């Protein structure tokens with residue numbers, strides 16, 4: 001069973017919940033935790049484990065031969081990422097950090113001036129904490145589009161070896177989050193009882209609705225704000241709050257020490273998944 005732990009807003013405790021849930025389930029089941037927040041991976045820190053690189057990930061990257069180029073501008077016109085700029089009569093300028101490797105420029109070039117090379121966009125790592133297996137991606141600094149790395153990471157998942165695969169997505173609703181969510185049977189949206197939390201929860205639940213993934217809400221830092229804000233948004237999307245993680249000193253201390261959070265609120269989510277299996 002593949003499960004996403006996601007959240008429209010950064011800093012709501014999404015990774016804390018994902019790690020705690022995976023660790024709790026791993027006491028009884030075969031569990032893989034996948035850190036798909038490849039631009040800001042931190043699950044390994046929350047688990048206090050050392051990652052080991054499995055492999056580098058590359059994507060296609062155009063190479064321009066200006067001797068063959070007729071400066072027609074077709075490559076710049078077709079590039080949806082605006083990674084190619086062509087000033088009339090001049091050679092095209094390629095901004096590699098914006099390129100997603102789609103290859104369209106090479107296809108449309110009428111003079112054979114573009115060939116596709118490759119470049120590194122990140123790496124995939126693995127690790128282990130007791131019974132819990134870990135897989136994570138690490139995106140190269142300064143690049144723009146991380147979803148190809150998330151897709152490469154997903155290809156490493158051997159679903160048949162696990163009872164539960166927990167995917168910790170990036171925050172937000174951008175392409176990398178969509179890539180991580182696709183294929184999940186349920187999404188837990190982690191939020192906090194604040195106006196920002198309710199606004200961004202609305203966005204992530206809307207995305208889950210669009211992708212037709214059933215969603216449940218995990219209310220983190222329960223007790224520090226107005227939970228009615230979150231109730232309203234959950235109701236709007238025909239979802240519900242499945243668990244409330246208290247804003248407590250005990251949980252903050254566990255987090256700071258790199259110990260997966262152990263709390264009844266996390267066991268409640270684990271129990272929900274066990275019942276669904």
Ligand code: SF4
Nearest residue numbers: 079099100102103105
């Ligand atoms: S490979 Fe795609 S994204 Fe990259 S420069 Fe060519 S058209 Fe643009």
Ligand code: SF4
Nearest residue numbers: 069070072073075109
């Ligand atoms: S499409 Fe080919 S020929 Fe035309 S500007 Fe681009 S590289 Fe040059």
